[in-house]
Structures are given as structure tokens and as C-alpha cells.
Amino acid sequence: MQMDGTAFTRHLSAHRDRVYSQALWVVRHDQDAEDITQEAFLRLWRSGGDLPESGILPWLLRVTHNLCIDRTRRQGALVRNLGRPDGEAVDRLAWTGPDSAGPDGNLEAEDRRREIMAALATLGEETRSVMLMHYFQGMKVKDIAAALGKNLSSVKVQIHRARKTLRLVLAENHGTPASRQETV
Amino acid sequence: MKTCRDIQLELAGFLDGDLRPEETAGIAAHLARCAECAGELEREQALRQSLGSAPPVRCPATVTTAILKAVAADSPKSAAPVRPPFRRRALAPAGVGIALAACLVALVTTRTPDVDPVHTPEATAIRSEPGPERVRQARRDLAWTLNLAARVIDHNEKETVKDVFGRKIPAAITGSLRSAAEASQGGKG
Structure with a gap:
């Protein structure tokens, strides 16, 4: 059974940028992100459309998360992508390249986002994916836990620890103690 | 505590x-x-x-195209209507084409026409009926969609339409559709 074409079109139009962004920022590889986006939507098409309207994006993000993790594990990229990202990749991943949907006009905010994305890139793929689902995609912690089939407490702890890591990385980048970092 | x-x-x-x-x-x-x-x-x-507040990275058009093609390739498996052989051959690809054209138009258009004849209840009802009127309705749908698509989509997406339709629609149907599209210009869409 496949999804109704009109509904599929609507979902594709509404969510393709967010699914692609999620995949790109997690796997940090253009071709992999494109393949994952395609696979996620093809699975949606084949899902039969039983999902409620409000559940489509969380469903797509769950599938995207799993595809990203599968891919990085398969490629051994969990090790490869750890550590500091290269500057060019971070610039492109942080809304500054030709693929950007457009800056919000606030240069200071743009700079800050770029710093945060650079710090996010130092996290492992799974944690980075969860952080993006929460802070970028706006999913509630309980919804992330439900979508990923995880214990709510473990997701809370994962996010809490990741935030501390981000703060340390940002502090290090600024050459200031973590306690003086006021933004993250 | x-x-x-x-x-x-x-x-x-x-x-x-x-x-x-x-x-x-x-x-x-x-x-x-x-x-x-x-x-x-x-x-x-x-x-x-x-x-x-960060804007997402825009999904490349090539990915959208690949998704639509994958869906099109997936579609005939579920479409098994009982029709005479000629109509099945003619309409199966046209039906996929209509769906894809509608997808492309819906994805790229920034303005909505006042009346969308493809999705009216009457058109939907006719498409669900057997017989020659269904064929005519399918042709009207595709002509309208192509006509609208030609006006609202950019070069890359036109190439996508050409690519998809060039491979999917038999020549006999294409000629008929072209005539219908010409006849519909300035009217619908």
C-alpha cells in the first residue's frame, strides 16, 4: 500500500528541506545526505499514509536518524567524523553557502549559529542527531524519546551532557573558561 | 529534595x-x-x-527529482485496474505522469490558480469511472498540468518534466496531449 499522491506531494514540499538539513548536519556528507533524504521519503511513500498530519515530520526525522546512524556505522564514520571539523565544511553546514535557504539578516546571530554548529560537529552522530531534533527541529524531549524508542530519562541525560560538551568546546574556541560562556 | x-x-x-x-x-x-x-x-x-530560528539548508532539486522518479517507478506495482488492454497501456504511464506533473507543480508553484480542474470533485469522480470520458479527463488533467507547469517552473524543473515525460508517455498520447494543451491555452490554469 502506498500513500496518496497529493498527500505525499504536500509532505515532500513541506519537509524536504528539514529532512535534508538533518541528514546533512548529521552525516556531514552531501551524497550521503541526498541518499538518506531520498530513502526517507520513499519509505514515507510506501508507508501507506496511516500517520496523522502532525506525526509526519517526527516520523521522517526518526527514519532519517536511523538511516544516518546505520550509514555511519556501516562506513565506520563514527570514528572518522569525530574530532574537530574542518573550517570549510563548517562554513557550508552553517547556513552560509549557496544551499542556504537564506540568512535571517542578523550577522551576530549568524556568527553565533556557526560557532554552535561547529561545536555540534564535535559530538558523535547519534548525539548530534538528537540535539538537532530538539533544538533545530523543535521536537520535545518526550517526542524524541518516543520517536527513537528510547527511555525519556536517557534522552534528558544525553541532551544535558551534550550541552555541557558544547559549552566546553565553545569556551575553548573563545579561550575563556566554560563558566563564562553565557550563550550555551 | x-x-x-x-x-x-x-x-x-x-x-x-x-x-x-x-x-x-x-x-x-x-x-x-x-x-x-x-x-x-x-x-x-x-x-x-x-x-x-536557523533556516534549513535547501534540499537540492536533483534530490526532489530523484524522489519523484523513485515514486514513479514504485507506482505501477500498486496500480492494477481492470481495463481493456489499449487503455491500460495508454493510461498507466499517463496516470503516473499526471501524478508527477501535479507533484512538480505543487512543489514549485508560488501562486495557486483560482480553479484547479485537476483536483475538483467532478474531475476526481470522472477519473474513477470506466469508459472514454475517463480517458478524456486524464488528458484534460495532464494538459492543464503541463500548461501550468510551463508557466510557473524554472529551467531545471522543466528539464525534469521533460525527462520524466519523455520517457513515460507514448508518442500517440503525447500528440493528443499537445493538441489538448494548445486548445486549453489562455483558458484553464
Whole structure:
């Protein structure tokens, strides 16, 4: 059974940028992100459309998360992508390249986002994916836990620890103690 | 008695509005007297604001095309209507084409025509009926869609349409559709 074409079109139009962004920022590889986006939507098409309207994006993000993790594990990229990202990749991943949907006009905010994305890139793929689902995609912690089939407490702890890591990385980048970092 | 770590673990749920009223009140009371946790709340809000307001990276058009092609390739498996052989041969690809053209138009158009004949209840009803009128309706749908697509999509997406339709629609149908499209210009869409 496949999804109704009109509904599929609507979902594709509404969510393709967010699914692609999620995949790109997690796997940090253009071709992999494109393949994952395609696979996620093809699975949606084949899902039969039983999902409620409000559940489509969380469903797509769950599938995207799993595809990203599968891919990085398969490629051994969990090790490869750890550590500091290269500057060019971070610039492109942080809304500054030709693929950007457009800056919000606030240069200071743009700079800050770029710093945060650079710090996010130092996290492992799974944690980075969860952080993006929460802070970028706006999913509630309980919804992330439900979508990923995880214990709510473990997701809370994962996010809490990741935030501390981000703060340390940002502090290090600024050459200031973590306690003086006021933004993250 | 909750520790600061306990409180900080709950800040996301606090901002999400997912806690019970008594939990929310307890955290609010703690935040009022604990500068460290209040600062943590501010930082949590700042991070949400910073990443939450970020525009997504635009999905490349090539990916959209690949998705639509994959869906088109997936479609005939489920389409098994009982029709005479000629109509099945003629309409199966046209049906996929109609769906794809509608997808492309819906994805790229920034303005909506006042009347969309493809999705009116009457057109839908006719498409569900057997017989020659169904064939004519399918042709009208595709002509309208192509006509609209030609006016609203950019070069890359036109190439996509050409690519998809060039491979899917038999020549006999294409000629008929072209005539219908010419006849419909200036009218619908």
C-alpha cells in the first residue's frame, strides 16, 4: 500500500528541506545526505499514509536518524567524523553557502549559529542527531524519546551532557573558561 | 529534595510545557532562588532561539527529482485496474505522469490558480469511472498540468518534466496531449 499522491506531494514540499538539513548536519556528507533524504521519503511513500498530519515530520526525522546512524556505522564514520571539523565544511553546514535557504539578516546571530554548529560537529552522530531534533527541529524531549524508542530519562541525560560538551568546546574556541560562556 | 542537576535535567521539559503543574511550580521556585540554575535556563533558551530560528539548508532539486522518479517507478506495482488492454497501456504511464506533473507543480508553484480542474470533485469522480470520458479527463488533467507547469517552473524543473515525460508517455498520447494543451491555452490554469 502506498500513500496518496497529493498527500505525499504536500509532505515532500513541506519537509524536504528539514529532512535534508538533518541528514546533512548529521552525516556531514552531501551524497550521503541526498541518499538518506531520498530513502526517507520513499519509505514515507510506501508507508501507506496511516500517520496523522502532525506525526509526519517526527516520523521522517526518526527514519532519517536511523538511516544516518546505520550509514555511519556501516562506513565506520563514527570514528572518522569525530574530532574537530574542518573550517570549510563548517562554513557550508552553517547556513552560509549557496544551499542556504537564506540568512535571517542578523550577522551576530549568524556568527553565533556557526560557532554552535561547529561545536555540534564535535559530538558523535547519534548525539548530534538528537540535539538537532530538539533544538533545530523543535521536537520535545518526550517526542524524541518516543520517536527513537528510547527511555525519556536517557534522552534528558544525553541532551544535558551534550550541552555541557558544547559549552566546553565553545569556551575553548573563545579561550575563556566554560563558566563564562553565557550563550550555551 | 531535588538537586541542581535534577532541576537542570528537567529544564527542557519545563520549557516544553510537558511537566505536571506541581513539577513546574517546584522548578519555578528553585529557579527563583538558584542563580546557577536560572543561568542554565537562560542558556537553554538562548540555544533554542539560536538553532530554532536557523533556516534549513535547501534540499537540492536533483534530490526532489530523484524522489519523484523513485515514486514513479514504485507506482505501477500498486496500480492494477481492470481495463481493456489499449487503455491500460495508454493510461498507466499517463496516470503516473499526471501524478508527477501535479507533484512538480505543487512543489514549485508560488501562486495557486483560482480553479484547479485537476483536483475538483467532478474531475476526481470522472477519473474513477470506466469508459472514454475517463480517458478524456486524464488528458484534460495532464494538459492543464503541463500548461501550468510551463508557466510557473524554472529551467531545471522543466528539464525534469521533460525527462520524466519523455520517457513515460507514448508518442500517440503525447500528440493528443499537445493538441489538448494548445486548445486549453489562455483558458484553464
